[in-house]
Amino acid sequence: MHRTTRIKITELNPHLMCALCGGYFIDATTIVECLHSFCKTCIVRYLETNKYCPMCDVQVHKTRPLLSIRSDKTLQDIVYKLVPGLFKDEMKRRRDFYAAYPVAEVPLGSQEERGEVAERDQGVGPEDEIVSLSIEFHRDCREDLKGTTENGDLDKDKPAPFPPGPGLRFLRCPAAMTVLHLAKFLRNKMDVPSKYQVEVLYEDEPLKEYYTLMDIAYIYPWRR
Known part of the structure; x- marks a missing residue:
C-alpha cells in the first residue's frame, strides 16, 4: 500500500x-x-x-x-x-x-x-478550489457485468448491484481530495459491495491512492 x-x-x-x-x-x-x-x-x-x-x-x-x-x-x-x-x-x-x-x-x-x-x-490553484470531473465505469467492468448476467450468476430480472450506466456522471470536488477518498465516495454512492475493489483510472492507467485531484491536473492533460 x-x-x-x-x-x-x-x-x-x-x-x-x-x-x-x-x-x-x-x-x-x-x-x-x-x-x-x-x-x-x-x-x-x-x-x-x-x-x-x-x-x-x-x-x-x-x-x-x-x-x-x-x-x-x-x-x-x-x-x-x-x-x-x-x-x-x-x-x-x-x-x-x-x-x-x-x-x-x-x-x-x-x-x-x-x-x-x-x-x-497560470494553473496554480488553491487546494480548496472546486474541480469538476467526469466519471464512468471502465469498459472491462461493463463487460464483466454483462457476462455475469448472461451466465446466470445474476438474476436477469433484478438490477445489477451497481449498474454501470448511463454514460458519464459528473462530480464537483475540492482540489485537495485524494484518489483514495474519491474511491470511498464512489463505493458508498454506487452501493458497491465490499467484495468488489474500486479503482480509479485515467484512461487505462490506475491512479495512485495518494494523488490529489490537483496532482492529477498537473500530471495529465487538463483544461479549465
Whole structure:
C-alpha cells in the first residue's frame, strides 16, 4: 500500500534554486550542453562575460553562448507549484515594475511577462478550489457485468448491484481530495459491495491512492 511521504521544501531547494542569485528560479532557463538551470536574467547577465557554465565549467558556446540556453517552462511550473506565494509575488513585482515606466518606454510582452496573469490562469490553484470531473465505469467492468448476467450468476430480472450506466456522471470536488477518498465516495454512492475493489483510472492507467485531484491536473492533460 502506498503511503504519503511529506518532504520539507528545504530538501528540494537544491533543485529549485538558482546558483547565481541564491533565490528560487524565475523564468527558469537551462543550458542545453549540461542541463544546469538558472534564472533567465541571471544566466543571460553571466554569459555576457563568460562562455562556461557557472556550475560545471562546460563550454556553453564558443562565440554565442546565448544560442545554447532554453526556457524551461516545466521546471518553472514545478517551482511555482511547490513554493507557496512565489508566483503571486512575482506577478506583483512585475506589475509594479511596469507601472513605474510608461508603456511607450517598455516593450509590450506577454501577459505573464507583464505580471497580468492570475494564479488560476497560470494553473496554480488553491487546494480548496472546486474541480469538476467526469466519471464512468471502465469498459472491462461493463463487460464483466454483462457476462455475469448472461451466465446466470445474476438474476436477469433484478438490477445489477451497481449498474454501470448511463454514460458519464459528473462530480464537483475540492482540489485537495485524494484518489483514495474519491474511491470511498464512489463505493458508498454506487452501493458497491465490499467484495468488489474500486479503482480509479485515467484512461487505462490506475491512479495512485495518494494523488490529489490537483496532482492529477498537473500530471495529465487538463483544461479549465
